[in-house]
Amino acid sequence: MHPRAFRWYGVITLFVIVAISYIDRINIAVLITDASFLQHIGIAPSDRVSQGLLATAFMVGYGVSAFVLTPFCAALFGVRKSLVIGLIVWGVVTFITPWFNGYGMLLASRILLGVSEGPLFSLASSYIKAHFENHENGKPNSFVNMGTGLGLALGYPLIGFLLASFDWQTSFHVLGVLNIALGIPLVVAFVKMPKSYAGVSKPESFGDAMHKVGDIVKGALHTRYLVLVTVLTSAALAYLWGASNWLPAYLKEVRGFSLREMGWLASLPQYATVLAVLLGGVLIDRIERQRVPFIFMAASAGVALSVLLAINVHDSYAAAYCLIAANFCWGLQSPAIPSTVQYCARPEHVASAFGVVNGTGSLVAGFMPALMGGVISAVSAGPGASGGAAHGFFAGFALLIGTQAVVFVCGFVLWWRERPSGMRGAIAA
16 A cells, blocks of 8 residues: 555554543543442532642643653554554553542543643654654644544443443443444554654663753753744643533533533534544644744634633533533634644654643643632632522633633634744744
């Protein structure tokens, strides 16, 4: 098979891996609406902070892992072997989670799951950098990022179905088997890195490995606009994690939808994300590089306006439609993040550079579910809160508007800095 055609099988595989990883991530978001699950782990239905911390625990492990483990994965194991090891670990952790008793043990399992999934997007970014030129990386980036939306879109109704038809334990067992049985064969068959690709040669000794890791980290930290893109990514991911983790509870408890209605309604914004990510990738490949920041600016404004409408309309279905629009706008900006990192970093530093961006961004964004939970609880129980949970959720979702203000400002600064000459260098010396 022609190598230029075969490279897309690797992209499709990464798309599938990202999708199933996101089903793992949002499993808890659906389960916190189930009384028996909350009773098993020992937290009250009204304890929004503890519920939000379950998502935050995952993101803390994920963020630290993306930042710390990615250079070792890139230097010692390579993309393919790192993905196989990750799938084994997160599949096993997911499968055995129901056997953990108590809130503390569940938190620990979520941290471990985050650690095992942390390098995923950095490894995917490294694969794309190795197989696609800068002028053609928009579509493969968008395709991989579409796994985010598809995983959420399939995950909400799937977990809702398993919860309604069986029990909460079944969801963990099914996902654990899915990771290993589907993910590993695909990676082994289709994810192959070119032998000439920089950064994939194996070290000859432990000292050589440490030196190689150090060089990768140093190179990554010199990537142009690293801090600016990291701040932008933190804000963008804060919206994703805040919205995706509280959306099921919002639809069920505030808007009054049943468990089954909640499952398919929560999936609709994610299908909008999938469509928008694909459109965003096509757009990136059709416009000049210096105009890519306009995508961040326009999309963030659309997200903010849509969320504002969603928390102010009275009709429940109208609110759901507004959240669909918000996710569509968010999806437009998603592929522009890895595309920008890949353009600004050297090939051998892409995985680590994106590890810094995605790891730090995920770590910061990981606190959004807990922060929203605190706001929801405080406003719901505060003096004069006649709306109760509804007012609490509206206040919590209002935080998402602030994240998009940060994305807009970062996009504007990125455009302003590149405005005179456009992006000509790949990395700051």
